Amino acid sequence: MVNLNINKKKKKRQTHFNSNNKAPYMSCPSTCQHPLMSRYFMLHIFSYILCISHIQAMPGLKLLRFLSIIVLLNIAAGSTRIMASPPAVKGAYWPSWSQTFPPSVIDTSLFTHIYYAFLSPNNVTFKFEIPDSTAALLHNFATTLHRKDPPVKTLISIAGGGADPKLFARMASEAKSRKVFINSAIEVARRFGFDGLDLDWEFPKDPKEMQDLGQLFEEWRNVIQTEAKSTKKPPLLLTAAVYFSVEFLWAETYRKFPVEPMKKNLDWINVMCYDYHGSWDTTATGAQALLYDPKSNISTSYGLRSWIKAGMPPQMVVMGLPLYGRTWKLKDPNVNGIGAPAVGVGPGEEGVLTYSQVEKFNKENGATVVYDVETVSTYSYVGTSWIGYDDELSTTTKLGFAQALGLRGYFFWALSFDAGWKISTQASRAWASDE
Numbered sequence: 522m523v524n525l526n527i528n529k530k531k532k533k534r535q536t537h538f539n540s541n542n543k544a545p546y547m548s549c550p551s552t553c554q555h556p557l558m559s560r561y562f563m564l565h566i567f568s569y570i571l572c573i574s575h576i577q578a579m580p581g582l583k584l585l586r587f588l589s590i591i592v593l594l595n596i597a598a599g600s601t602r603i604m605a606s607p608p609a610v611k612g613a614y615w616p617s618w619s620q621t622f623p624p625s626v627i628d629t630s631l632f633t634h635i636y637y638a639f640l641s642p643n644n645v646t647f648k649f650e651i652p653d654s655t656a657a658l659l660h661n662f663a664t665t666l667h668r669k670d671p672p673v674k675t676l677i678s679i680a681g682g683g684a685d686p687k688l689f690a691r692m693a694s695e696a697k698s699r700k701v702f703i704n705s706a707i708e709v710a711r712r713f714g715f716d717g718l719d720l721d722w723e724f725p726k727d728p729k730e731m732q733d734l735g736q737l738f739e740e741w742r743n744v745i746q747t748e749a750k751s752t753k754k755p756p757l758l759l760t761a762a763v764y765f766s767v768e769f770l771w772a773e774t775y776r777k778f779p780v781e782p783m784k785k786n787l788d789w790i791n792v793m794c795y796d797y798h799g800s801w802d803t804t805a806t807g808a809q810a811l812l813y814d815p816k817s818n819i820s821t822s823y824g825l826r827s828w829i830k831a832g833m834p835p836q837m838v839v840m841g842l843p844l845y846g847r848t849w850k851l852k853d854p855n856v857n858g859i860g861a862p863a864v865g866v867g868p869g870e871e872g873v874l875t876y877s878q879v880e881k882f883n884k885e886n887g888a889t890v891v892y893d894v895e896t897v898s899t900y901s902y903v904g905t906s907w908i909g910y911d912d913e914l915s916t917t918t919k920l921g922f923a924q925a926l927g928l929r930g931y932f933f934w935a936l937s938f939d940a941g942w943k944i945s946t947q948a949s950r951a952w953a954s955d956e
C-alpha cells in the first residue's frame with residue numbers, strides 16, 4: 522500500500538496497488554502508421570543520444586528495454602489517428618495567490634488558454650460571492666490577457682486541490698443546488714469577461730458522486746448553450762481537471778469518471794499527470810510524473826491510455842505537466858536512483874521545489890543531473906538531497922508521446938514556477954502543429 526497524492530496542493534490520498542504489475546499496451550495491426558510517429562521516434566533517439574553524451578551515471582538503462590519501449594509505443598500510437606484536428610491547447614494555471622507574478626508578465630505567445638486558479642462558491646448557498654479584492658483580480662486577469670499580443674483565452678477554474686470536495690458533492694447531489702451553482706458560475710464568467718469555466722473537484726469519492734458529476738456537466742452545458750443563444754455570444758468553454766487515470770483503481774472505493782456525459786458536454790479534460798510520488802511516502806525516492814513505470818500502473822502512459830480506452834476521444838484529452846519537483850533525503854548518498862531508500866523529504870517546503878528553484882539548487886550545489894530514459898523523467902542529487910522533476914528534455918519527450926497518441930495539447934501546473942519560461946518555451950516549440 523502506498524499513499525498517492527494527486528492533489529495540486531497538500532492533501533493525501535490512500536491507495537492500494539500491487540507493485541509487480543506491467544503497464545498494458547493497446548494493440549493494433551502492425552500496418553498502423555502515424556504521421557507523427559517518426560517524429561516521436563527521432564525525438565526519443567535524440568534524447569537517448571543526448572543523455573549518453575552528457576551524463577556519466579545512467580543507472581538501470583538497458584538498451585533492449587529502451588528499444589522495446591519504442592516498439593510498444595509505435596504500436597500504441599498507431600491505434601489513434603489525427604483527423605482534422607481542432608487547434609492545440611497550450612494551457613497553464615495561474616495561481617491567483619502568487620503576489621509576484623501578475624498577469625501582465627505572462628508571455629502569452631507560449632500559451633492558448635490560461636486558467637485563473639481558483640474560485641469556490643459559498644458552501645451553503647453554492648453561489649459565488651466575490652469580494653472586491655477578488656473582483657479586481659478577476660477583472661485585471663481577463664482584461665490584461667485579452668489585450669496582450671497575442672491574446673489568450675481565459676477560464677475560471679473552480680475548486681482546486683485545496684477546496685473541500687464535500688462542498689461539491691453536496692452541490693452536485695441535488696437539481697436545485699446544481700442550478701444555483703451553474704447560473705452563478707456563468708454569471709461570474711460573463712461579468713468579468715472570461716471565455717470559459719473549468720471544474721477541478723478533487724475528487725468525487727464514490728460511484729454516486731461520479732454520477733452526480735456527469736449530471737452536473739449535462740445541465741451545465743445545456744445552460745451554457747441557452748445562454749449563448751440568448752446573448753448571441755460564443756458559448757463559454759467548459760473543461761474539467763481530472764485524475765491521471767479514468768478509474769480509481771488504487772483507492773479504497775472503486776469509482777470511474779462518467780466518460781459519456783464528459784465526452785458529450787465538455788470541450789476537453791485536463792489530466793493531472795503528476796504527484797504519483799511525494800512527501801506522503803518518504804521510504805523511497807520517486808519520479809512524481811514519470812511517463813513509464815516498469816513496476817506499476819501509476820504512470821502517465823497508463824493514465825492517458827486509460828482515458829482513451831474508456832472512450833474519451835484523444836482530441837479531448839490535454840496532458841498535465843508539472844513545473845515543480847518533489848524531493849527526498851537519501852538514506853545513503855551512494856544509492857541514488859529512482860526508488861532508492863530515503864529517510865525523509867529533501868529541500869523545499871514539504872519536499873516541493875518549483876522548477877526555477879530546482880535549477881538554482883542544482884547549480885548552487887553542483888548536483889548531478891540524470892535523465893532517466895526508462896521512465897522518461899529527470900532527477901538530480903547531491904549529498905543526501907534527491908529531486909525528481911521534469912526538465913526540457915523529459916518534458917519534450919512526453920509531448921512527443923502525447924502527440925503520437927493524438928492528444929489535444931498540454932497544460933502546466935503552474936505558471937509562475939518556470940520564471941525564465943524555459944520549459945514553457947521549449948514545450949510550445951516542440952508541440953508540432955499539423956497546420
Ligand SMILES: *[C@@H]1O[C@H](CO)[C@@H](O)[C@H](O)[C@H]1NC(C)=O
Pocket residue numbers: 538539540541542543544545770818
Ligand atoms: C494494470 O492495469 C491492467 C489493465 O487495466 C490490469 O489488468 C492490471 O491488473 C493492472 N495491474 C495492477 C497491479 O493493478
Ligand SMILES: *[C@@H]1O[C@H](CO)[C@@H](O)[C@H](O)[C@H]1NC(C)=O
Pocket residue numbers: 644645
Ligand atoms: C462552511 O464554511 C465555513 C467557513 O469556512 C465553515 O465554518 C462551515 O463549517 C462550512 N459549512 C459546511 C456545511 O461545510
